[in-house]
Amino acid sequence: MKTLEKLFAEKLLKIKAIKLQPANPFTWASGWKSPFYCDNRKTLSYPSLRNFVKIEIARVILERFGQVDAIAGVATGAIPQGALVADLLNLPFVYVRSTPKEHGLENLIEGELRPGMRVVVIEDLVSTGGSSLKAVEAIRRDGCDVIGMVAAFTYGFAVADKAFKEAKVPLVTLTNYESVLEVSLKTGYIQESDVEILDEWRKSPADWDAK
Numbered sequence: 132m133k134t135l136e137k138l139f140a141e142k143l144l145k146i147k148a149i150k151l152q153p154a155n156p157f158t159w160a161s162g163w164k165s166p167f168y169c170d171n172r173k174t175l176s177y178p179s180l181r182n183f184v185k186i187e188i189a190r191v192i193l194e195r196f197g198q199v200d201a202i203a204g205v206a207t208g209a210i211p212q213g214a215l216v217a218d219l220l221n222l223p224f225v226y227v228r229s230t231p232k233e234h235g236l237e238n239l240i241e242g243e244l245r246p247g248m249r250v251v252v253i254e255d256l257v258s259t260g261g262s263s264l265k266a267v268e269a270i271r272r273d274g275c276d277v278i279g280m281v282a283a284f285t286y287g288f289a290v291a292d293k294a295f296k297e298a299k300v301p302l303v304t305l306t307n308y309e310s311v312l313e314v315s316l317k318t319g320y321i322q323e324s325d326v327e328i329l330d331e332w333r334k335s336p337a338d339w340d341a342k
Contacts, residue, residue, distance in 0.1 A: 135187065136310035139283075142180055144320050148173045149311060151321055153328045156339075161259045163336050166328055169256055169311065171283045172208050184305065185215040188281050191303050192220065192251050196279050200248040203227055203240075205266045208255035212283070216253060227252075227266035239269050246274030254282040257302065260291035264298050279303065284311075288336065308333075 133141075143149055150157070153166040174180045192199060204213025204226040217224035225242030244250065250270055254263045257280075267277045279301040285291065286308045295302045312329065315321045321329075332339040 134310075136304075136306045137314055139183075139187070139306040140311045140314040141318075142183065143169065143171055143174075143284075143306070143311065144315060144318060146173050146177055146180065149315060149320065151325060151329075153325070159258055161261060163258070164339055165336065166332055166339075167308075169284045169286075171255055174283075175211055181215070184212060184283060185219055187305055188212065188216045188253065188283075189219045191281050191305075192216070192279075195301070195303055196249075196251055198249055199251050199278070201225065201244060201250045201275070203244075203250050203252045203266065203270055205252060205254045205263055209253045209282075212255060213253035223248075227269050229262060229265070240273060244270065244273050244275050248275045249278050250275045252277060252280040252300075254280055255284070257282045257285040257291055257304070259288060260294040264294055264300065267298060267300055281305075284308075286336075 148170045150168040150170060151166060156164040156166050157168045158164055174184050199222060201223040202213050202217035202220065204210045204224070206226050206228045210226045213226060214224050223243070225240050225244055227240050252266055252270065257263055263280060267280070270277050277300060282302065282304045284306055285302070285304045312326065316326060
């Protein structure tokens with residue numbers, strides 16, 4: 132029986148949500164260069180896969196976190212996934228901006244939270260963990276208890292693992308870098324030579340140079 136990590140990895144590869152560009156690397160919000168990119172937001176365009184993600188995130192929340200009072204999505208990638216999950220669980224939903232709105236009410240958190248609420252944060256992917264944990268900080272400043280985060284994908288970097296541990300935020304993901312790489316190689320989506328490049332990048336992603 133396939134694990135959830137391998138099954139979801141297969142589904143991401145099927146819709147070509149995994150991008151590999153060693154010669155023309157992607158630039159992340161953190162400034163890091165990467166030959167690898169997981170665009171799992173593409174799942175929103177495939178109804179059956181969108182439902183799969185919604186149901187699996189909801190299942191993880193129910194199994195891992197017990198009583199939950201609200202769901203929060205991290206803008207912008209996790210807003211639709213978070214809203215879908217909140218709707219399925221019949222829970223209040225908010226989303227957290229990266230910066231406060233520049234006009235109107237200048238909100239950082241859109242929606243309504245009450246102090247003491249137990250909140251699960253939804254994220255589309257985790258790289259360094261910086262933007263994800265900023266959302267956690269914003270929710271905690273509102274007097275709520277962030278009891279965990281569920282993300283569709285994580286690169287599993289040590290810097291992120293350390294940051295989540297220090298912030299005391301349990302992180303659960305549907306799949307991860309290792310599972311995607313294993314399935315990609317097994318199915319011929321990438322070649323052994325690609326793995327060598329990715330291994331070099333993974334050793335020191337902050338300093339990796341495509342040249």
